[in-house]
Amino acid sequence: MxxxxxxxxxxxxxxxxxxxxxxxxxxxxxxxxxxxxxxxxxxxxxxxxxxxxxxxxxxxxxxxxxxxxxxxxxxxxxxxxxxxxxxxTSLDEIVISASRTPESVRESPVTIERFDAKDIQFATTPDFYSSLENLKGVDVNKGSLTFNAVNTRGFATFANTRFVQLVDGMDNSLPGLNFALGNILGLSELDISSVEILPGASSALYGANAFNGILFMTSKDPFLHQGVSAYVKTGLTIQDEAGDNQFHDFGFRAAHAFSDKFAAKASFSYLRGTDWFASDNNQYTLGAVGTADAITPFRSGPAHDGLNIYGDEVALAANGTGQPQNLNEVAQFLEANGILPTGASALVPAVNVARTGYKESDLTDYKAESIKAYFTLNYRPFGNNTEVIWSSKIGKGSSIYQGSNRYAIKDFALQQHKLEFRGDNFFLRGYTTIENAGDSYDMRFTGINMNKVGASEWFGAYAAAYAQGAGQILGGGGNPGDPAAQSQLHAGARVFADANYTPQPGTPEFISLFNKVTNDPNISTGSKLVDESKMNVAEGNYNFKDLLNNVIDLQIGGQYRQYSLNSSGTVFTDYDGSIDYSEYGAYLQGIKKLMDDRLKITASIRYDKNEFFDGSYSPRLSLVYAAGENKQHNFRASLQTGFRNPDTQALFIGFDVGRAILVGAAPDNLDRRLPNTTLTGRDAYSNSYTLTSLQAFGASGGTTSLNPVNGTGITPLAEQEKVTAVDVGYRGKISFLTVDFNAYYNTYDNFSAQKFVVTPKTGSVTDASGVIDIATGNYKVFNVYTNSSADISSYGGVIGLSTKIAKEFDFGVNYTYAKLDFDQSTDPDFSAGFNTPEHKVKVSLGNPELFKNFGFNINGRWSDKYFWQAGIANAMISARTVVDAQINYSVPSMKSTFKIGGTNLGGKEYQSAVGSPYIGSQYFISWTINN
CATH class of the missing domain: 2.60.40.1120 (Carboxypeptidase-like, regulatory domain)
Structure with missing residues (x-):
């Protein structure tokens, strides 16, 4: 007592x-x-x-x-x-990600962008994650309403495996699919304390895959941020293809410190709306590597294969199987069996015909949904300097993901559970990540496998209807060979065949067949994605600065990861059980200030080891010098290396995407059977021809040689991809302007590349049998993972200026330049996939207190046109200008803020990538209480 x-x-x-x-x-x-x-x-x-x-x-x-x-x-x-x-100024903000220790933005050894709770309050987009696009040097590729992919410094895809996203120290990427599903499974805006983005290589502290950059989301501490807060939001999405659709979003957060030792919090958010429709019906024919694919407008012919139409890949064409190869041969077969009258086949042309296919909107309800819950228990057993934290993050959502195909992500679930011990100078945490693909499915193979059902009857009906119509034209004295007549005959034959053998959307027959295919994980008959992969992580860090009397800030840390891939053979080659493997790493960093704290030196080195590759070192050295009487001019320079371990897909994937079969390069993967074929990964890597030689072979009518991949450098991944990054910059205030500038130059070694190869099904590339297979269509196209020997580099710069106008208005403008330096001729089969505009300009204007309790904010962005390269198609993406804005009004007596805003106010729809939807406008109104 x-x-x-x-x-x-x-x-x-x-x-x-x-x-x-x-x-x-x-x-x-x-x-x-x-x-x-x-x-x-x-x-x-x-x-x-x-x-x-x-x-x-x-x-x-x-x-x-x-x-x-x-x-x-x-x-x-x-x-x-x-x-x-x-x-x-923003230069006084405190960040922790750049050096794993608190420091001001001006002292950071690398460029860094920050977004916090106050920025969320004045964000011009309905969700804070999309507002990250307004930060300088940051790209956001919009694939759907709920799934947006953040990237910096090029080489962007929607999967974006070169960019890491952490939530309270936990890697938010999916263990099996390797990418973070945007913020669909992240944090609620009510629980965001800060978001920090480090553009560029960050492997020296954060390990493999922190190659292009890293994003940190930090949630609010329940000891510091107590009470109950909530928001409700609603609005409209407007798109030419989808029309006007409502969306609804609400969330709450509750936190309480029961004593000075124990606190807890819970947050929950729910969003539901209608996703953007993708409706590109043009046909993209695989062009030369490094060039845009040839585009044929819809509908150009009876065998048209539209990009966002699925099932029209089911066609009659030369395939070396001995089956009817074109419409005339079908008619001959029907005539020989007495189904068509004698001589009818002579009226049917020898052309390829494809089934009609289904629009993407026929194969998905476009439901966009996100359910997120986050719980933490915080305990301070020895006062404020030590804390034990248990946290559980559970998310479930529906969206659209675009990779080599388009995928309906339905009820996809992710859960993470973490136990962490931390103090002023250390942390030790362990967490597990568990994913479940739910009812997700591949929309392309949904259409293909639905149209395989009744295909022979459909083509027979098409040929019969065509012959009958041609006979009627001939009997009337017309010419059925006239192009206009042929077009009319094809249209009529398609209508007849569809009416009798193609289940129409909404009918019981369609629904029954759709459910059967999307619940079947066998890619030859179904389209369901099965993925219950897991990842276990243990990591820790200790700072010796107190033991060293603050003479030097010396940190040591390490990490261990264990993957368990489990797709039941639908994504990976795990037909006979889960695939398990691991990797680990350790780092050492020292920070020393000299010259009256004007010069700050940071040096670090990290060692990482993946069980399939040799170990890799990642050193970094940076200098920051504060000039000026008040240390107001801060110059920095850094030299660092980064590396990228092949992701789980690059190692163990065995996935048929229609255009090709993706083949992982792990040694254990090479002798495993690949889907829809008797071939293995070793066949793809050792008994194949290069794609460029196949294209030349076809263009020459078979007179040029086919080049085997042996000797061309197309071999299984043997080295980790590495980057050497030089970064210089300046932060400071010049007169009335706050200036932040950085420039970088990156050179890459052993760039991890995906290349198309063509493999004979039965022949060998060492003799004429391989050429015969190619000439007769008896081959498979594979997309393999390899290292490029080409000289590849990228460089660019960002400058941001901000100031006050009339002492009341916040004004900012920034410019980003990004360039890839690569000579395609040095590696003709390599697809770089830089996928980034060369020029970008962003402007902001706002005033949080235009008059009492009333504020506004406006963001404008312009992006130059750029070339998009990906497995689905290659094409130029048009330049775009986008303006977002919001007004807000606070009512202190209600502890409330009301906001009205809109995105893409000009209404001109734009696209982030070929095959993805055109993004329309979004208008919203929100009410936030006590945040």
Whole structure:
């Protein structure tokens, strides 16, 4: 009892308020006891209460983004403190991702972008994740309403395996599919404390695949951010193809500190709407590598294969199987069996014909849905300096994902569970990630396998109807061979065949067949994706700075990952059970300040080992120098290397996407059977011809030679992909302008490349049998993973300027330049996939207090045209200009903020990638309480 009284007596409670230099309250300001991790944040009215288990005197600091921090001395309990914060700059913001230790943006050794709760409040998009596109140097590829892929510095895809996304230290990527599903399974906007983005190689601290950059999302601490908050949001999406559709979004967060030792929080959010429709009906014919595919407008002929039409791949064409190869041969067969009258086949041309196929909108309901829940229990057993955290993050969603095909992501689930111990100088965490593909399916193979059913009857009906119509034209004195007549005959034959043998969307026959195919994981008859892969991670970090009396900031850390791939043979070659493998890494970093703290030197090195490859070292050295009387001019330079372990797909995939079969390059994968064929990965890598030689062979009518892949460098991945990155930059304030500039130059070794090869089914590339297979269509196209020996580099720069206009309006403008340096002739079969505009300009204008409680914000973006290369198709993406805006009104008495906004206000629809939807406009209204 005496001990308890003593502890109670030693507690000091202080209250206070934080206002700006116009005496306006600053909600969400951070209040912290200097030299400790004890703190809180101000409420909606700028007020706070803080209890500290020590007697005065001690110092308290108040800080908020965009303001200079201030300190006050506490000399007695129950003291009331008033902090007046003067306006500052974004250079004073504190970040932790660049060096794994708190530092201001101006001191960061690399360029860094930051987005926090205040930015969310004034964001011009309905979801904060999309607003990241307004940050300089950041690209967001929009694949659907809920799935957007963040990237920096090129080589972008929707999967984006070169870019890492962390949520409270947990890798948010899917263990089997290797990419983060945007924010569909991430954090609620109510629980976001900050988002930090490091463009460029970050492997020295964060390991494999932090190659193009890394994104950190940090949630709010329940000790600091207590209470209940909520939001509700609704609006419209407007698109020419989809029309006008409503969406709804709501969420809440509750956090409470039950004592100074125990706190908990729970957050939940739910979004549902209608996704953007993809409706590109043009046909893309595989062009020369490095060039755009040949595009044939819809509908050019009876064998047209539309990009977003599925099932029209089922066609009569030369295939070396001995089956009827064109419409005339079908008619001859029907005539020989007495189904067509004698001589009817003579009226039917020898042309290829494809089934009609289904539009993408026929094969998905375009439901966009995201359900996210996050729970944490926080325990401080020894005061504020040590904390034990258990967290569980559970998400479920529906969206559209685009890779080599388009996939309907239905009820996809991801769960992560973490136990973490952390203190002022260390952390130790372990977590598991478990994914479940739910009812997801491949839309292309849904259409293909639906149209395989009744195919022979359909083609027979088509040929019969064509012959009958041709006979009627001939009997009437016309010429059925006239092009106009042929077009009419094909159209009539298609209508007749579809009416009798193609189940129409919405009918019971269609629904029954659709359900059968999408619940069948066998790719030859169905389209269901099965994926229940897992990933277990253990990692830790310790900072020795206190033991070294702050002479040097010295950190050591490490990580271990274990993958367990389980797709039941639908994605990977795991036909006979799960595939398990592991990788590990360790790093050392030192930070030293010299010359009156003007010069900051950071040096680090990391070693990583994947069980299929030799170990790899990633060193980094950076210098930051603060010039000027007040250290207001900050110059930095860094030299670092990064590496990229092949992802799970590059190692073990065995997946038929129609255009080709994807083949992983792990040693254990080469002798496994690949889907829809008797061939193995070893056949693809050792008994194949290059794609460029096949294209030349076809263009010459078979007079040029076919080149075997042996000797061309197309071999299974043998080395990790590596990058050497040089980065220089400046941050500072010049007169009234805040300036942030950086430039980089990256050179790549052993670039991980996917290349198409053509493999004879029965013949050999060492003799004429292989050529015969190619000439007769008896071959398979594979997409293999290999290292390119080409000289590949990229370079660019970003400059951002920000200032105040008329002392009230925040104005910013930035420009990004990005360029790939690669000579296609040095590796003709290599598809670089840079997929990034060369020029981008972004502009922002806003005022959080235009008049009392009323603010606004406007963002404008312009992107140059760029070339998109991917497995689905290659094409130029048009330049675009997009304007987003919002107005907001706060009601302090209700602790509420109301917002009305819209995206793409000009209404001109744009596309991020070939095959993806054209993005229309989105309008929204929201009500946020107590955040």
């Amino acid at each position: 005496l001990l308890f009284c003593g502890l109670s007596f030693s507690q000091t409670t202080i209250t206070g308020s934080v206002v700006d230099d116009n005496n306006q309250p600053i909600p969400g300001a951070n209040i912290i006891i200097l030299g400790t991790s004890t703190g809180t944040v101000t409420d909606f009215d700028g007020n706070f209460t803080l209890t500290y288990d020590q007697d005065p005197p001690f110092s308290v600091q108040a800080s908020s983004v965009g303001f200079e921090s201030a300190q006050e001395q506490v000399i007695s309990s129950n003291q009331f403190l008033t902090f007046i914060l003067n306006e500052g």
